Amino acid sequence: MKVKSISRTANIAWSPAEQHPIYLAAGTAAQQLDASFSTSSTLELFSIDLGDQDDQAQLSKSIEIDQRLHKLVWGRHGSSGGGTLVGGTDNGKVLLWSAADLFSGKESLLHCFEEHQGAVSALDVNSFQPNLVASGAGNSDIFIWDLNSIGSKSEPMTPGTKSQPLDDVTCLQWNRQVQHILGSTYAGRSVVWDLRKSEPIIKITDSMSRIKSKILEWHPDVSTQLCLASDDDHSPIIQMWDLRFLTSPIRTLEGHNRGLLSLAWCSQDSELLLSCGKDNRILCWNPHSQVQNGEIVYELPNTTQWAFDLAWCPRNPAVFSSCSFDGNISIYSLLGKPSAPTSAPSVIDQSFPNQANDPFVMPTQPQQTKSSSVMLKKAPKWLKRPCGASFGFGGKLVVFKKQPAPSPQQAPQRLVTTYQITTETDFVQKAEILESTLYQGGLPELCVANSENSSNKNDEELWRFIGVHFGAEPRVNFLRLLGFDSTTIQNQVNKFVGPSNKPESMVEQVTNKVNQLQVNEAPGTDAFDQIAASGAASSVGSSTQSSRANSPLTFCTEEAKAEGLATRCLLTANVESAVDVCLHTEKFAEALLLAVAGGSDLLRRTQKTVLQKVATPFTRLLYSVITHDLGSVIETCDLSQWKEALALVITYAKPNEFSIMCDNLGKRLQESGQISDAALCYVCAGNVNSTVACLQSRLALNEIVEVVSVLHKAMLNTQRSDSSVLLGKALSNTLSQYCHLLVSEGKLKTAYNFLDMSNDEAISLLKERIYRFLSASDPQTLRGLSKPQTPFKSYDVKAERKQGAVAQGPGQTAVGQPKNYRQNNYTSSPAPSYGQGYIQTSVYDPNVSNYRQQTPAFAQPVSNYAPPVSNYTPVPSYSQPSSYGQPSSMYTPTTLSNYNPGVMTSQPAYNVAQTTVVSSHNYTPNFSTTLGAQTNNYHQGSNPIQNTDMGIASYAKRKIRSRENSISDNQQSIPPNIFQPAPQTETMPPPMANPPMGMSHSYQDNRPEQAWNDPPPVRQMKPASTIPAPIMTPMPSMGHPQQEMPAPGAPTSFNPTGVFQPTSSQDVAPPPAPVQQPTPEPEQKGPIPEQHEPLQTTFDALRKVCSEKAYSNQMRRKMDEVGRKLEVLYDKLRANSLSENVTHGLHEIINCAKVGDYKTAVAYHSHLATTTNFTEVGSFLPAIKSLLQSADNLGVQL
C-alpha cells in the first residue's frame, strides 16, 4: 500500500528510530536529470505523518546545497537531538548537517570532509557508536570519521590497507551485531574488515561468488551472514553468505530478471528482505525460507519504474521507501489496504512526451497485476504478539509468553499459565471472618468487638445497637443504650423522693380506695390509663394521706363554694358533676381522682380537658402516652431530643408499629442531617436498607457490608417483616460491588455466601456465574446449595445456511446439531446437501466399522433419518465434499444446517443433472455415457423413490444454473484438484483457469450449495456394485479428469489414489483426512456368471495361498501380477466374451488344480494355449501358467 509520495529524484534517509515524528531527508540525486534540467541541488526534510491521509508528504524544511548527493545517511549522533545528516557528493566531499539546526532554520552545515577522490557513493553510520561514519569513494578509499573530533584536523581512520586493485567503493555497511566489523563492496568483490585488527578478514571475490557484487546487506540478527547482489543483468540474483562457510553461498534468491539496484533487510523481522532491480520489480523475500531459489513473500504491485534505492523506516516496521528514476520517492506500507493502481505520470515523461521506447518503462508484467490483491504471504514478526496476560473471572490472570526452545532441535513448549491475583489481603481476611461468623455463630461477640474497636463514638453506638438485636429483650436494651435504664431511673426517683417513702404502698392504698368509689367500672381499661391514673393519684394520694393523718375528716358544706358543691355532688354519687365542678375550678387532681371512679369514659374526657388546660411539655407527653398518640410525638418532637422520642417509641409502641415509628423518626433525623442518629433509629427498626443509606458516606465498603450482613442476619433471626430482609437496589449495588471485589480476589465461595441477601439482577448474574465456576472447579463447596436459575434469557444463534463442523477434538466426532436439522428443512434450502455429521464420520473414521458405530448415534437426533442409513453405505466417496471445502474453508460448513433425510431420495435427480451438464459440455462420449448408464442403474437398483417434488425442482434449477453459469461449472471442476498433493494453500494447480481469488469470491456468493451437489456421481460407486451388468473397465481417462476438462462433478472416486492421498494443502480443516478404506476393485464390478464362478474361486484361492507361502518378495510380486491378469480374465468372463473352448479348458485346469494335480493342469493349459486364439487368451493365460507352476513348487493343496 502506497501511503505517501514525493516528487523528487533524490537520495533519501529516514530519521533515526528515536525521532518522532518521522522525517525523511531527501538530497537531490547526483547524475539525475530533473524535468527542468535545473542543476540546483537541495536538501529537504519531509514530515511523514502517517495519520494524515494526504498522500503527498509535507515538505517541512529545505536548504540549498552546493553539490548533488550520491548518498545520504541520518545518524543519531549529536547532542542537540535530531541527529546528524551525512551526505556524499560527486567530488569527494562528505558533508555533515545538524538536523536540529536544519529544523530550526539555522546554519546547519557542520563540516565538510574533503579527503576523498571521486564520487562518495558509500556511506554508513555505525549503529553502536553513531559518531563513527564510514565513507567510501574512488581508489578503494575507505575512511572512518569520528564526528566527535570534527575540525581537529586529524586524519581519518582507515580500516586497513587499501584493497587491490584500486576500484570504486560501491557499498559500505557496518555489521548490525558486531560494532567493529565493516562490510564493503568494490566492483566485483566484497571485503569484510575488522577494525580492531585493521585488516580485511574476509574477501569474497567474483570468482567465488560468480557475481560482480555491488550491494552488500548484513543480516539484522546473525552477525556472520550477509547478502550480496549485483547490478549485472546476467546475474540478477541475491546470494546469502555465511562468513563461516565461504565455499559457496548458503542460499541464492532468484526472481529478478535484470540486475539488482538495492537491498534492504528489515531490522525488525529478518524474514523480510526487500530488493529492487532494473526489471522494475520490488520484491520482498523470506531469506530464511527453504524454498528452492528463494521464497518471494510479496511483490509490490504497480511499479513501472526502476527503483534505485530502498530503505525501511527505522521507526515504523511496516513502512519503507523506494526512490525511482522517474522522479518519485514512494513510501509504502507492507500491510494496509491494497491500493488501486495509480501510475503517476513520470515527471520526465511529461518533459519528453513522445518517448516511445523509454527503456525504463517496461510493460507491466502480468503477475504484477495479479499480485495487487495478494498480501504479504507471511505474517510479519511485528504483528505477532509475543506475550499477553488477560484477566478472567475470579481474579485469574491467564498469561502466555515466548518460551525459549530447549534446544535448537526441539520446538519450545507453548504454555499458558493461570495465576491468581490477590491484592486486598486485609479486605479478604475480614470478609472471611465475617462469613464464618455469619454462618457459624458469634455475631453478638462480633458486634461487641466491633463497637470496642471502633475509632469513633458513632460506630461504637452503631455496633451496640446492632448487637442488641441478638440479645434478649431488645427493647429494654435499646432503652438502656439511649440512657433510660429503668433501675437507674428508679434509683434517681428514690433519691429524689426520699428513702422513707414507700410510694408503691401508697399508690396501692389510694388506688384501692378510689376503686371503692367506682360505680360502674368498665373492665379491661387501658393499662396506660391506669398507670397514668395511679401516677396522678400517687401525687394526690400522698397529700391526702398526710392530711388524713393529722386531722379528722370534715365535709365542706358551703354551697357557694365549688368544694361544697362538689362535695354535695359526690355525696349524691353524681361523680360526673363533681368532676365538672372540679375542672371548672381547676382542681385538676380532684377532677381526675373523681373521674377514675366515674368510669373510663369520664376519665378519658377528664384527662383530655385537664391536659388541654395544663399545657406543659410534660402534660403533652402524658397526653400522647395516654391517648397512645405516639405518631404525633415522632412527627413533632424536637429533634435534639430524638433519644427521648425513640425511648418513648421503644417503650410504648406496639410490635406492629414499632418499626414504622422508628423509621419515621429516622427519616426526620436523616432529613435534618442527623445521619448517625438516624442510623441508630433505623438499626432499632431493623431497616437494613435505610441504615446503610445513612452509612454509605461514613463507612468503607467492607464495613457497610458488615453492617448489612449482620443486621440482615438479625432480622432473619427475629423474622421481622419481609421488606427489610431483602435488600434494595442501591444496597444490592453495594453488595454486588463487594462481592465482585471478593470474586476478583479469588474468594468465590465467600462471595457466594453474601449473595443470598438480594435477588437483584446484578446479584443473580453474579450468583449464577459463581455457581457455574465453582461447579466446574470445586464442586465440593457447592454441596447443599441449590443451583441458581440462569438469570438471562438465552438466545440460540442460528447458523447460516452453509455450515458445518470443522472441529476435531480428541475423540470428538462433530455431529450435527439436531435442532438445525429440524429447523432448516429441505424446502427452505434450495439445494439439499448431506448431513454434516455423516460427512464427518465418513471422513475421519479410518475404517468402516468405526463409521457404522457412529451412524446410530448420528441417526438418533433425527428419528426419520434411520431408514436411509443403508443408502449411506458409499462411505468413502463422502470424503470428497469436505475436502472440497478446503480452498475456502467456509465451504465445509454447508452441510451443518441442511441435513435432511430427503436428501437421499432426491439425490438421483442430481445425478441426472450432473450427466446433463457433462454431455452439454461435450466431454468424451465414453465418459458421459458410462456415467449416465451408471447413474440410471443406480436409480433403478437402489432407489425406488426417485423424484420427489423437490428433486425435480432442484433438478430443474440445477440444470439451468449449470448451463448458464460457467463459473459454477468451473467450480465444480475444482474438487478433483484438491486431492492432488497441493503444495500451496491458495494456489490451484496450474491448469486451472480460475485464479484462487475468483474461487473464494464465488464461494462467498453462496455458491457452495450449488457446488456442494457435485459429489453425487461419486456416490454412485458403491451402489453400482450391486448392479449386474455394466462393466466398469478401469477408466484411465478418469483418473485425472482435471487435466482434461473442468468436468463438473468429475468423479474423483474413480481414482481412489487421488481421493485418498492426504493432501499437503495447509488449510485442510480437519487433520489430513485419514485414508478411507479403499473400495476393493472387484466390488465395483458385477458378479461373474454363475457357471464360471468356480474359476474365480479356485484361481483366487490358489493365488492367495501362493502369496501367503511365497518365500520371496519377487514371488509375491509375481502373484500380484497374476492377480491383475486374472482380473482381465474375470472381466472377460463377465462380458461373456470367451469362447466355450476356452472356458471349458479353464474348468479342466481348475478341476486338476483343486486336487493338487498341477502337472495335469499345466498340460491342459498347454493344450489350451496351442488350440486357442492368442488374442483371446494372451492376456491371462501366461499368468495362469505361472500360478500353476508356483502352486506346484510350493506344494499348495487346496
Place this chain on the structure above:
Amino acid sequence: MVSVLNTIDTTHEDMIHDAQMDYYGTKLATCSSDKNVKIFEVRGGQQTLVATLSGHDGPVWQVAWSHPMFGSLLASCGYDRKVIVWKDTNGSWSKLHEYSSHDSSINSVSWAPHELGIMLACASSDGSISIISTTGDGAWDSKKINNAHTIGCNTVSWAPALTPNSVLGGQNQESYVKRIVSGGCDNNVRIWRQHDGEWEEECKLDGHSDWVRDVAWAPSIGIGKDMIASCGQDCRVLIWTNEGDSWTSTTLNTFSDVVWHVSWSMMGNMLAVSGGDNKVSVWKQELNGGWASVSDMSDRD
C-alpha cells in the same frame, strides 16, 4: 500476591498470540501462529483439550468469548483476513459465521456488551474497523468504518453499554450507548459512536508517539467514570479518563520494551500489562490516583 494455579501445555506448534477465559472461567481458548484455535476445559485445576478449531489460513491473532446469553460463541481473527465465529453445541464445535471483507490482516476482535445483542467489532491492518451483528436468525449484517487508522488498525474494544451515569438510572434500550475505542499505526486512539445507525468518530486521543498496540475500555462495574487504557510501541501505557466531557490522560508507566497488551480486571481496579520483553505486571490505582505495580510476574518463571 500472585500464585500459580496451573500451567497448560497447549501443544500449539507455533507462537501463541492470545489466551482468553470464557465468562464463567471454565473454558480457555488459545490461538496461535499454527493457524489453530484450541479450547480447553478447566475443571478443578485440571485442563483438558476439548477441541482444536481449524479454519484459518494463517496466524490467528485473537480470540473472544461471547456472553453466555448467546450460547458458547467464540470469535477468532487472523492474518488470513477472516473473522470466524465458532459455536459450541454440546461439546461439538462448528463454524457459525465467517466474515472476510477485509483486505488485510484482522488484528483484533471484540464482542459488544451483551446488552447490545450479538455484535462484534474487528480491526484490520487495512485501516478499517468492521462492526458485524446478527439477530441470531443466521443472517449477518456488517458496517464498516473505513480509514479509521491509516496504514492499520491494531486493536478495538467496546465501551460498557451503560455509561457510568446511567448505571443506576433507567435501563431501556435507548439508554445504551454503542461506543468503541480503537488504536492503530497512526499512533492515535480514537473513539467511535454509533449515531442514527452510522458510526462516527467521537474524538481522537492523541498521546502516543508510536503505534498503538492495544486499547481496553474499563468495565463500569466498579468505577464511576469512563476509563480507557492504551499501550503501544512507544513502551508506554496511558490511562484515559473522562468524568465530564473531555478526556485526560495520565501515564501509568514507561516500560523498557514495547507494550503489547493491556487487560482490565473485571472490576476495572487492576490492569495487567504485557510487554515485548516477556514481562507481565499488574497495576492498581492508589487512593491518590497514581498507579502502582502490585506484582511483577517476570521473576516468577
